[in-house]
Amino acid sequence: MLSDNPIAGPEADRYGFGTHAKILCDAISAADDLPLTIGVFGPWGMGKSSFMKVCEGLLKAHDVRTVWFNPWKYDQKDEIWHALIQTVLAEIAHDLEKRRQSGEETLRDRLTPALDTVRKLSRAAAWLLARRAAGPLTAGLLAPEDIDAVQTALTAPGMDTYLHVNRFEQDFRDVVDTYTDGGQLVLFIDDLDRCTPEAAITVLDSLKLFLGDGSCVFVLAMDYQIVAEAAAKRFDNEHTDGVRGRQYLEKLIHFPFHLPGVPFEALHRNLHDRVTALALTGSRELWELIEVAFAANPRRVRRFVNGLNHAALTLHQHSDAPGHERLLHAGTLLAFQIKHPDFFTALQNDPGVWARFDEAEFAKSELGGGDAELARNNPGARRLIAAVSSRRTGADFPPPPTPAVIRLLTEVLTVSGGAAPDEVMTRGE
Structure with a gap:
């Protein structure tokens, strides 16, 4: 920790x-x-x-x-x-x-x-x-x-x-x-x-x-x-x-x-060995996710690493050691939970949101109904979906998880992830 x-x-x-x-x-x-x-x-x-x-x-x-x-x-x-x-x-x-x-x-x-x-x-x-x-x-x-x-x-x-x-x-x-x-x-x-x-x-x-x-x-x-x-x-x-x-x-x-921003390379250099989930050792996709979600905010990146390590240990108790794909899904959901808690809650209630946002981003189409309102209320969530899309060229992210996987991972992350109370109170973005 x-x-x-x-x-x-x-x-x-x-x-x-x-x-x-x-x-x-x-x-x-x-x-x-x-x-x-x-x-x-x-x-x-x-x-x-x-x-x-x-x-x-x-x-x-x-x-x-x-x-x-x-x-x-x-x-x-x-x-x-x-x-x-x-x-x-x-x-x-x-x-x-x-x-x-x-x-x-x-x-x-x-x-x-x-x-x-x-x-x-x-x-x-x-x-x-x-x-x-x-x-x-x-x-x-x-x-x-x-x-x-x-x-x-x-x-x-x-x-x-x-x-x-x-x-x-x-x-x-x-x-x-x-x-x-x-x-x-x-x-x-x-x-x-x-x-x-x-x-x-x-x-x-x-x-x-x-x-x-x-x-x-x-x-x-x-x-x-x-x-x-x-x-x-x-x-x-x-x-x-x-x-x-x-x-x-x-x-x-x-x-x-x-205060000048911390170079993301410095964060990566100091924290990459602290990710204990073996399936993510050396994962370029994980650090792309971290950079898109948290830029170079040391406190949020450290909390993300803590949450991901805990989630990996918990998932290991559910079954065999979780693989690269499962842990990237967990990391993405954790990023939503920390940065966009309302979007995370929407995924818990309707796991299909992730796939619909991914499809809209790929097709460059507008979201409709409740999804459009969800996107307006969570600026940045659609950008994060686009960054971890399996359709994105030059990256190797998995497709959106199934509803069953989302339910399992959100249940795990409810215990170990999320924004701290002072972060919720002072978050200005």
């Missing part, structure tokens, strides 16, 4: 991100007009997290301070901005404390005031949270039992915490300057497009409101269209064109970086 985890860093780069990451990281290191916000744009599953892990590793190798934040772990609007701030402050506090304890007296004297300011900023963030809604305090800078104290003592008039709320940006800027020795702090924010619309915009607002005066570079991974639509829901309640949502992102993002 192949995991869906991003690569850990530059040494694990399998898809050729290193060259593009180095160019971007060199630009980040040279930037002196800060803060700076970079948007790493790419569709779901194209490797944005892996690309940013490569960038993080390259920056750390040059002693650039970095922090990583995953906003999708937090559901509530109030919780997410608080978690963002506390994550950054906790990372700074942890490193400052280590350096203070291991350093000479002059270093301790310089770092101690910065560490005290970090703790005050943490209390200020907790004070703001307590004013709106009591919630869990993250990162360990404040113990859970301190929540009541935050709600009472920190709301008292004249408290030092209130001053830090008002001067949060300035104090944060000073802390970052001390923490980085006058350099940069690079904050990686991953998976914004997996958040609820409200949470995604809350993260973006928080960068401007609380952290927008420090020597920081914010690197945000997102599907541009999804986050733009989230912004549009806030600003364009009376409009449908989403103009203000796009303007919001364009104002926030200083440098848009569109």
Whole structure:
């Protein structure tokens, strides 16, 4: 089974991100007009997290301070901005404390005031949270039992915490300057497009409101269209064109970086040995199917390989080891299940759909009735049928499977295949 985890860093780069990451990281290191916000744009599953892990590793190798934040772990609007701030402050506090304890007296004297300011900023963030809604305090800078104290003592008039709320940006800027020795702090924010619309915009607002005066570079991974639509829901309640949502992102993002696609050859090179169905070893048709269905989307290809391997094992339990033809049929149905789930359901209910689409493609004729509606609702399904047709010259695909075979294979694939819930929610094609 192949995991869906991003690569850990530059040494694990399998898809050729290193060259593009180095160019971007060199630009980040040279930037002196800060803060700076970079948007790493790419569709779901194209490797944005892996690309940013490569960038993080390259920056750390040059002693650039970095922090990583995953906003999708937090559901509530109030919780997410608080978690963002506390994550950054906790990372700074942890490193400052280590350096203070291991350093000479002059270093301790310089770092101690910065560490005290970090703790005050943490209390200020907790004070703001307590004013709106009591919630869990993250990162360990404040113990859970301190929540009541935050709600009472920190709301008292004249408290030092209130001053830090008002001067949060300035104090944060000073802390970052001390923490980085006058350099940069690079904050990686991953998976914004997996958040609820409200949470995604809350993260973006928080960068401007609380952290927008420090020597920081914010690197945000997102599907541009999804986050733009989230912004549009806030600003364009009376409009449908989403103009203000796009303007919001364009104002926030200083440098848009569109993630280059992974070469399909790199996917093939790294995954062809992971197809455990022996009858498909070296199958050119299998990889043609994968390329047509998923292009070079690493996440979808890996999920497809997992599903196909599981289906092959299951079919082996039904009878003898499945042959090349049966496994290509299973792979095609799995591709439908992942990319066109409604079409897959239609095949379950009416197995003759496959043959009718294949015939219409060969005859270059129009589909009629329910088939025409099915094709309209599943753009790309007819193209996939054409790509795996036995009538296609230059390929060796089998004819459409019989209804009995389709029923068997769809029953098997119902257990092991299909799109993940987050893929269904974020799929934009």
